[in-house]
Amino acid sequence: MTPLDDETAPAPARLGVWGLGAMGAPMAHRLLAARGSLTVHARRRRPALVEAGAHWAERARDLAAHTDAVLVMLPDLPQLEEHLDGPDGLLAGIGDREFLLLIGSTSSPVGVRELAERLPDGIRVVDCPVSGGEDGAKAGRLSIMLGGSPADTDRAAALLAPCGTPVRLGPLGAGQVAKACNQLVVASTILALGEATELAARSGVDPATLWDLLGGGYAGSRLLESRRERLVTGDDSPSGIAEYMVKDLRFAADIAAFTDTRPALLPALRAAFDEIVERGLGGRDIAVTRRFTAERSDTPVQTD
Incomplete structure (x- = not known):
């Protein structure tokens, strides 16, 4: 039976x-x-x-x-x-x-x-x-x-x-520790991708060509695969909401304090995502890091 x-x-x-x-x-x-x-x-x-x-x-x-x-x-x-x-x-x-x-x-x-x-x-x-x-x-x-x-x-x-x-x-709680570690990596990666995309565009380098090239090297990641087109086109319509990263990074900071860990990158990430929310961009997708970088700059992108 x-x-x-x-x-x-x-x-x-x-x-x-x-x-x-x-x-x-x-x-x-x-x-x-x-x-x-x-x-x-x-x-x-x-x-x-x-x-x-x-x-x-x-x-x-x-x-x-x-x-x-x-x-x-x-x-x-x-x-x-x-x-x-x-x-x-x-x-x-x-x-x-x-x-x-x-x-x-x-x-x-x-x-x-x-x-x-x-x-x-x-x-x-x-x-x-x-x-x-x-x-x-x-x-x-x-x-x-x-x-x-x-x-x-x-x-x-x-x-x-x-x-x-x-x-x-x-x-119990170990899954949340792992998620905090994950979000630390995601936050740092998407901020770097947004800054790099804007830096390339302002230097006259086509972002699409840039990521086609660098995506096959050490700069490649699942996050780049997921957000490549959004970063290139500037589409940060809501999907993975940026403001959620504020609480996620706060939890990571709490874990760091509890374990007596002194991270160098985490405080900078928290400040950046706090500023994203303060600028009214928190409801956008995390690919908003390119727009955030552009808005922090004094001059617009120069195009031919």
Whole structure:
């Protein structure tokens, strides 16, 4: 008798996704396609997901009531905690059941651990931030950074596998540490790419030709592949929002302080992204670093 025929085998976990933004929506589509069923919840209804077969939950309570595990793809912990308690909150829909809460938000590792300590004993928490951008979410090739107990992260890895490559990095909070390290590299790279693109343009060097050449060398990266056309054309329409980098770099600074690490680059990156937001550019894609560099200069680009 196969496990599918065994009446004593546990039913597959019912999964939900909370937060359907640039990352949450494509991840939800992949999970729905892989599983055949999914419950979703967000501030605004997503007709495309519902038409594809997802069950729409009007409230956080409804989301929990129809699931055994929820992937949270909100900007940060405050947006989650705002809807945990109360008659319509997530906890009201969980009751005294065992439940798996997957925190995909980029958040403070300390904050994640403190939240887990405040939750009822039956609620297991795994932090699972992701990297790979919107294109990686659509293609199912995200890097998924797991923190939690071995048993909990094994369950999380099985649930999230359709979205990419899940890897356990340590106890609860380890995924957020890894994401902070990732964002330190991403922030420094996109700032360097923006500055280099503008520097080339102001020197009469075609940015497209420049990146075609340098992309095959040490300057090449997945980030350059993803943002090359945006940097060359100046298209920084919203996708990977620049202002989110401010909180991500703040978390990296918190980790540096906690571990008594004295980084040289991190303070400069924080100052640059703070200035991007102050200039009103925070809602643009991270490729806005080229526009940011141009606006900080006294003279416009000289063209023939």
